[in-house]
Amino acid sequence: MIARHIQESINSKGASVIRKMFEEGIVLKKEHGEDNVFDFTLGNPDLDPPEKVIKAIQEEAKDVSHGCHGYMPNAGYPFVREAIAQKVSKEQGLPLSGSNVIMTVGAASALNCVFKSILNPGDEVIVPAPFFAEYRHYAKNHGGILVEVPSKSDFSLDLEAIKSKLSEKTAAILINNPNNPSGKIYSEDEIKELAAILNENNNKTGRVTYLVCDEPYRAIVYDDAKVAPAFQFYDNTVIVSSFAKDLSLPGERIGYIAVNPKSHEPEEFIKAVTFSLRVLGCVNAPAFFQKVIAKSWDAQVDYSSYKVRRDKLMAILDKAGIEYFRPQGAFYLFCKVPANFKGDDGDFTDYLKKYLILAAPGSGFGGKGWFRLAYCVSEKTITGSEKAFCQAMKNL
Template sequence: MINEDYKAMLGGKSVIRELSEYATARGKEIGYENVFDYSLGNPSVPAPSAFTHAMVDLYEHGDPVSIHGYSPSLGIPEVKDAIAESLNTRFGMTYTGNHIFPTTGAAGALAHAMRAVTKPGDEIITFAPYFPEYQPYVNGTGAKLTIVPADLDNFQINFEAFEAALNPNVQAVLINTPNNPSGAVYSAETLRRLADVLRDKQREYGHDIFLISDEPYREIVFDGGKQAYPAKFYDNTLTCYSWSKSLSLPGERIGYVAVNPAATDADLLVPMMGQISRGTGHNCPPSSIQRGVAKVLGETSDLSVYETNMNLLYDALTGIGFDVVRPGGTFYIFPKALEADANAFCMKAKQYDLILVPSNSFGVEGYFRMAYCIDTDKVKRSIPALERFAREEYG
């Protein structure tokens, strides 16, 4: 008999994917350039030429047997050393290569981090609004995901609700900053307070609580700001990173877990992730891509288009009368819908060829997400459609 649990998941397809498929089909009717598709968080700028050159150089001059050979199961040592050194320089940490576990993107990193510090039946807490894939990621581990309601004023952490949700069964807390879908960048003050609460609760419960920090948007921060480094605030931190967004390499599937050297059992966690891989069938990202990213650790794609698009949309949306928290980073914005039912709101927007994602799957009612990793020209052309939509449906 086939597995009924996975079969049941077929009925609950991702809303974001469905909207993206609709946008593609609509594009075939009216030309995709006329569909204001804000559904998918797929980078719209190319990888930097330094990455292309690094890969060409590797393929032309490297040893083909090792380039295409198996990676050691804990990752290629010189790649891990280079990542550790880059993090130490940028964030004042003390990683060695032994604290770095290369993974297939942030998804692979989260899969290993979660399994390393929880077991089936444990509880993992995260904060709304949150990336909807967290639910299947956590389900796959056998742990239970608990959602803390959002702080709608600024999308930092709702500490009152967080403290109410904490209990001795919580083994890990999952954060994502800069945040998908809100664009919020957790401040140093938020991270300090979070760390204080976690330290208190570790003492009270008499066991570790790990912070799993999902940071694929770390470099996409606006107004010349920087994302404070969460592991700097709390010893028991597993940092999950991906080059999907910063180097525009989502299809190459490359990221890592960095285990804070000050964490409990820090020296065991990466080797344990190697054991977890044996069960997940994951087995390290491709050798060539590990080597390629290690050569361009100081680089990013030209990310400036995201800030340009954010400013255009923020000004347009506030001008129209939307209630919206200005994003500090990412390529998402998360305004309040003009009616309580976000699904109905986004359905109506489709009639104006505006593809907006309702907020329900992010754990918040009555909002919507726009992924503005699209051409600036299209963002500009979408503004009259947004104005018309708001006026005709809600004016």
């Protein structure tokens, strides 16, 4: 028998909606031809890894030394952890050592390790909505409850609403910056105000609430936007990230956790997440790509093609009459469902399928009445979709 909670999850209406749409796209492409289906469902970065990464892969592939594919400490090779500490130090403006870092099997593994380490049954994780759909499962995996707090109309943090949800049960606040699906970047002032609210709650309840920053899109920003260095404003901050999006390595599953050295008992936190990585069955991050990343984490990447595609898709949506939030980072457009559909994003994305446009319903992201378009697709797909979008809106 399948476990009841797993059965409920896989049969729920919102289960794997993005993957489901992606798989439908494969069928539609076989039926109608690849160029006639406009698939904006999956956030799969399509830039090639930069030359520095390719060179590091080639160098490491030549290593045939004894033990090169063996186990290392569960937290990762010490020299790799030092390299990532250097990266995070530059981003946060605060010195870290390798002892503040643990290498993980992507950012998903990192989040699961953090939640397993800090959640007791019934503890809560507050998340501003919209948010990455898998967060619900990650919290539930470890007995936690995801508390969804709607953001303001411009997707900025509703700090008063967050404050009203804080209690002695709050183990963490989880923010995705830049945000998937909206592309919103939370400002430095927002992070400062959030820090003040969290410190007030910590003093009131006697419990440490962690600020967990999920930052795989940190480098993919537009119009000179910047992601705030949260370590500078809140001691109990944890960064989780990966090289999936910025270096276009999603399938290699290489990520990390970085804990603020000023946080509450940082050594115990690192011990906990290291233990969690082991008992969750990951054991350690992939040895080969740990070595690759140590040599290439600072590779320069040109993200301008994402901006070009963002702007082209926005122009098409403007022409079709579809409202959207202008993204400051990542590679998604979060769009409003037309009034005719009364906020039913599932019905509207089903309607778009009639015009061979595949989009992800916003309800799966905690954003009812919206839908997401991933523009990390070919320019040909974007330009080809213009007629379909315009026709779909004309026929409403």
